[in-house]
Amino acid sequence: MNVLGIETSCDETAASIVQDGRVLLSNQVFSSMNLHAPFGGVVPEIAARSHLEVIEGIIQATLLEAQLDWSAIDAIAVTQGAGLGGSLLIGVITAATLAIIKNKPLYPVNHVIGHVYANMIKTSSLNNYTFNSNQIKFPLLAIIVSGGHTQLAIFYDDLNYELLGKTLDDAIGEVFDKVAKIIGLPYPGGPEIAKLAEKGDPLFYKLPEAKLANQYDFSFSGPKTAVLRLAQREIGQDYNFPSFELKKYLNETQKANIAASFQYNAIKTITSKVKLAYNDFQPKSVLLAGGVAANQELRRQLLEIIPINRLFYPDIKLCTDNGAMIAARGFYQIKNQLRPIDPYKIDALPNLKM
Numbered sequence: 001m002n003v004l005g006i007e008t009s010c011d012e013t014a015a016s017i018v019q020d021g022r023v024l025l026s027n028q029v030f031s032s033m034n035l036h037a038p039f040g041g042v043v044p045e046i047a048a049r050s051h052l053e054v055i056e057g058i059i060q061a062t063l064l065e066a067q068l069d070w071s072a073i074d075a076i077a078v079t080q081g082a083g084l085g086g087s088l089l090i091g092v093i094t095a096a097t098l099a100i101i102k103n104k105p106l107y108p109v110n111h112v113i114g115h116v117y118a119n120m121i122k123t124s125s126l127n128n129y130t131f132n133s134n135q136i137k138f139p140l141l142a143i144i145v146s147g148g149h150t151q152l153a154i155f156y157d158d159l160n161y162e163l164l165g166k167t168l169d170d171a172i173g174e175v176f177d178k179v180a181k182i183i184g185l186p187y188p189g190g191p192e193i194a195k196l197a198e199k200g201d202p203l204f205y206k207l208p209e210a211k212l213a214n215q216y217d218f219s220f221s222g223p224k225t226a227v228l229r230l231a232q233r234e235i236g237q238d239y240n241f242p243s244f245e246l247k248k249y250l251n252e253t254q255k256a257n258i259a260a261s262f263q264y265n266a267i268k269t270i271t272s273k274v275k276l277a278y279n280d281f282q283p284k285s286v287l288l289a290g291g292v293a294a295n296q297e298l299r300r301q302l303l304e305i306i307p308i309n310r311l312f313y314p315d316i317k318l319c320t321d322n323g324a325m326i327a328a329r330g331f332y333q334i335k336n337q338l339r340p341i342d343p344y345k346i347d348a349l350p351n352l353k354m
């Protein structure tokens with residue numbers, strides 16, 4: 001069964017075809033990131049307009065890459081939420097229109113669950129993808145870490161899952177981006193912080209860890225403010241000093257130590273909660289998902305807790321937003337006999353929860 005997956009929740013316009021939820025036949029992604037970079041974050045109106053301009057071409061390109069025509073497509077899966085309203089709408093309307101005119105069943109997919117299911121893709125006809133051939137087993141613990149999400153969830157099977165914890169304020173990727181901005185690194189800041197951290201001391205600065213009512217929840221506003229305050233202190237200023245001026249006065253050693261200490265502490269917060277969940281729920285597999293899954297310090301710390309044959313993370317190209325993860329999740333919804341949605345009635349759901 002070939003499922004076409006369409007994803008437009010943020011700044012990536014993506015379409016992919018996945019066979020039986022595990023064979024990647026094509027993966028086309030267009031990012032409007034360079035249009036947002038000057039603003040230091042995604043601008044919703046610009047993202048939506050960009051989706052509208054490129055989505056038709058991306059879907060055509062993905063069919064071409066898979067060397068398939070519409071008769072070989074068995075179903076369409078589309079990101080219904082969560083995400084930016086205008087962006088989601090372009091994907092949902094396009095998918096619904098195609099479902100009607102090509103007469104295909106349409107399946108709405110939760111973006112966050114999609115990220116987890118990127119791990120189910122095990123092989124590809126395309127070059128330059130690497131896959132973990134170990135078998136994924138339930139119950140599985142999912143760690144979803146991206147620019148928009150920080151969540152821990154336990155899946156007992158494809159349809160029965162429980163959200164254990166989530167961030168109460170910023171997402172982990174978002175704080176990487178904000179700390180990067182303070183020390184003058186370009187957007188998106190996650191990979192830049194990771195690179196600079198290699199030159200710094202991860203134990204140089206101590207950062208606070210929030211104590212929360214639910215031990216599985218996260219909060220990153222405290223560490224973010226702590227970074228701002230210590231940067232102001234380092235240059236001999238107080239909390240009145242504007243954050244956008246700091247990068248001019250911090251020297252390279254200070255910046256590297258901030259990057260390393262922030263990364264170490266932020267990742268430690270994630271892994272300490274994973275450790276709790278790993279002991280409480282004894283999952284057979286642990287799946288990393290989302291853009292921050294690319295972070296090497298995260299993988300290093302997780303391997304101190306979890307045996308290597310139980311830890312899974314997708315190829316980097318499937319960590320960030322893509323259509324393949326949506327197609328893969330769509331396949332498992334079909335396999336579990338979930339019904340397709342009426343394409344005349346589907347809505348974009350910006351605040352969709354797990």
Ligand code: KG4
Nearest residue numbers: 146147148173188190191291292295320321
């Ligand atoms: O999953 P994603 O592409 O988009 C969302 O759905 O949010 O994640 C993007 C986020 C950005 O915040 C980026 O800074 C972060 O992932 N990121 C990283 C790394 N690579 C990307 N953060 C830390 N370390 C990395 N190596």
Ligand code: ZN
Nearest residue numbers: 115146320321
């Ligand atoms: Zn995402």
